[in-house]
Amino acid sequence: MSVFTLSQAAKEEVLLKELSSLTAHHRLNCEPYDRILAASGYQDAASVADLPWLPVRLFKTLELKSIPDDEVFKVLTSSGTTGDVSRIYLDKAAAAEQQRRLAATVQTILGPKRLPMLLVDTKAMLKDRRSFSARGAGVLGMSTFGRDHVWALDGEGLVDLDAIRGFLAKHGDQPFLIFGFTFLVWLHLYEVARDNGLDLSNGILIHSGGWKKLIDQAVSPDEFRARLAGVGLTNVHNYYGMVEQIGTIFLEGPSGGSLYCPDFADVVVRDPETWAELPPGKPGLLEVVSTLPTSYPGHVLLTEDLGVVHGIDDGDWPGKRFSVLGRLPRAEARGCSDTYRSAA
């Protein structure tokens, strides 16, 4: 089973139809969203790139939901770099669907069986079970795909070498799953494996969480892959996703270097000054689209991340392949949301 099957042309045909009807659905059921679109003069979209986007930070300032209060099943929050909090409202159907789609996406790599799982994090993060951090929620969501979970870090966030050794002694001779945030994997798994001669060659690593801290240490994504291969870890998949499009992740293909869009999602790269769609090879602002947001109008979102499309229908999987290059400098991002505030 794969959710990476559609060529770009086939995908855009499906997405244009589904996302257009989601736009109509959210206009009917979310009044602030309808006001924003009315102010923008939006009529109809002839392509996915024509669809009206919301800046992702609007979820920090407005209550955007398309379900009545008594159908709200879960409210997801994420603290962004600004300290403001996005609030994402799910009903039961949306909550179940996002989990199923995430599972289908990850199973492209892992298959249907749950693998023994090494979590490059600390269990202490889940102590307050009423309020997980975004990191805690990410770890918990991913732990569904594993079994016999072992935490690589102790309560203080320090490397628990005995726990890692114990895990490898028990499971290291068969495929196992490693999950963690990119920077933690680098600092607490790669360096420890290198210094202690740990064999991670049966591991499948899934990691996320941005490259900023690694770039600060002058470690590029290519270098990251190369160095992990040095400790036997060659099966490595980065992913990109955000709570405002929960359940949708853009997953790095087996050859590395590119993220791919599942059949129900896509990306558009835009010129930050003209908003025009940019061709492959030209970096710009990343817009993410997904058919999963049915309970809130998050199906077409302009992120504050810079990205670049590398190619279309020419990689491990069909569709666009792209990279995330980092955050847009703050001043420019503020300009973009001001445009929207005055439109609203």
Next chain:
Amino acid sequence: MSELQRLRDAFRTALDLPADAPVDDLRYQDNEKWDSLAHMSLVAAIEDEFSVMIDTDDVINMSSFDEAVRILGKYGVDVK
């Protein structure tokens, strides 16, 4: 002990419920004890109790006590 009794006990232990708590009507997220964290403990408890390995899709679909009974059937455990 019957399979049904063993499954009930696995639910009570994993969800931290009293030994005589009724569990046959439990549904995921309806009971405050059965949250996503407890769900992983529950799956592990069921796997240990019945010596099965439950696939990812079944972990996700195990949304009630009745569903757990049905899913265990797929793995050759007849809960009654």
